[in-house]
Amino acid sequence: MFGAMEKHASWVLANSFHALEADVIINSSKDLFPVVPVGPLVDPSLLGKGEEEEADGAVNLWEVDHSCMEWLDEQAAGSVVYVSFGSLATLSADQSASLERALKEGRWPFVWVVKGTEAGELSTSSGGGQGIVVAWAPQTKVLAHRAVGCFVTHGGWNSTLEAVAAGVPMVVYPQWSDQPTNAKLVEDVFGVGVRVRENGDVKMVVGSEEMGRAIREVMDGPKSEQIKGNARRLKIAAGEAVAAGGEGTSKVSVRKFVDEIVGRSCSSSGPCCGEGIS
Numbered sequence: 001m002f003g004a005m006e007k008h009a010s011w012v013l014a015n016s017f018h019a020l021e022a023d024v025i026i027n028s029s030k031d032l033f034p035v036v037p038v039g040p041l042v043d044p045s046l047l048g049k050g051e052e053e054e055a056d057g058a059v060n061l062w063e064v065d066h067s068c069m070e071w072l073d074e075q076a077a078g079s080v081v082y083v084s085f086g087s088l089a090t091l092s093a094d095q096s097a098s099l100e101r102a103l104k105e106g107r108w109p110f111v112w113v114v115k116g117t118e119a120g121e122l123s124t125s126s127g128g129g130q131g132i133v134v135a136w137a138p139q140t141k142v143l144a145h146r147a148v149g150c151f152v153t154h155g156g157w158n159s160t161l162e163a164v165a166a167g168v169p170m171v172v173y174p175q176w177s178d179q180p181t182n183a184k185l186v187e188d189v190f191g192v193g194v195r196v197r198e199n200g201d202v203k204m205v206v207g208s209e210e211m212g213r214a215i216r217e218v219m220d221g222p223k224s225e226q227i228k229g230n231a232r233r234l235k236i237a238a239g240e241a242v243a244a245g246g247e248g249t250s251k252v253s254v255r256k257f258v259d260e261i262v263g264r265s266c267s268s269s270g271p272c273c274g275e276g277i278s
Contacts, residue, residue: 011257015039015161018249019237020190036257037250039161040238043140046165047239065134068111069141075109078149081131081215082142082168084113085154089175094205099152102211104130108219111148113137143168150218155179155195160186167235169193169227171214173206191230193218 011034018025018037028035040047072080081103085091091099096114103110110131139159142148143166151163155172160182163170170193172183183195194214196206218227241250 009033011036013038013257015041015157017238017241018253019241020164020234036253037241038254039250040165040241042158042162042165042238046140046144046162047242064136064138066138066141068132068134068137069145071132072111072142072145072147075147077146079109080145080147081108081110081150081152081219082137082148083110083152084137084139084159085173085175086156086159087115089154090115092205098205098208099211101208102215105208106212106215106219108150108215109147111137111142140166150215151193152215155182155186157182161238164190164192164231164234165238167231169218169224169231171196171211171218173211173214190234192227192234193231194227 012028013036014021014025016025016037016039020040021037025035025037083099083103103112107130112131112133113136114133116135140162143151143162148166148168150171151159151168152171152173153159153163155170155174157178160170160172170186172179172186172193173196174180174183186193187195194217196214197210198206199210218224241248243251
């Protein structure tokens, strides 16, 4: 894919922003192809735009259950672990049980998205009083809620950017595709979370001890304040990248991209934008 882009692409528009991946954007633009950061492309409510509802164009594969929002209102700030592995990834029964043990042993309040295809994987379908289990949650609303202190995720790029925009630290348990790379970025480059380490179990199950370690490190471990501080910093940077007024880094990049497109069109087709036209 990158070989094809290097040979044929005049530009690459990336759902990212300069403060998040400055080195990649600068070096790729210099050595490979121009990278135009246009992100974060997330629901405006995550960027402090004031919208109370998710975007009208949002597409959900499952019926959204809003009951978790009232439950979140009753929880302390930063105390809740939000668990969702997206619309495609599915945890095995053994892995679900391992994560459930970790949450119960850690006594963290939780909101856990358990899709219809995973129904019956947990020992309790209601959260057992410690948390709430829903078939599908309004994710942007959940991430923006003051009570959420940690997002246990598969590390898909959309979910990663949503968490960054919301300022929520992550525990990343990657499944496939770009997710292992995203997990490494979250921990080692962005510094806004930790990734789960697999232990070589023949069933490919990460034990409750490791799941608990990762969540604890984000919630109240020795590095938690640093992780939370990085998350707050990138939240601010994400909002600034697409800030109103057109001076955000992503807005400036898009404007330059459009100007170059118009300029090329003008140079190849003669009079443009009214120039030379009577």
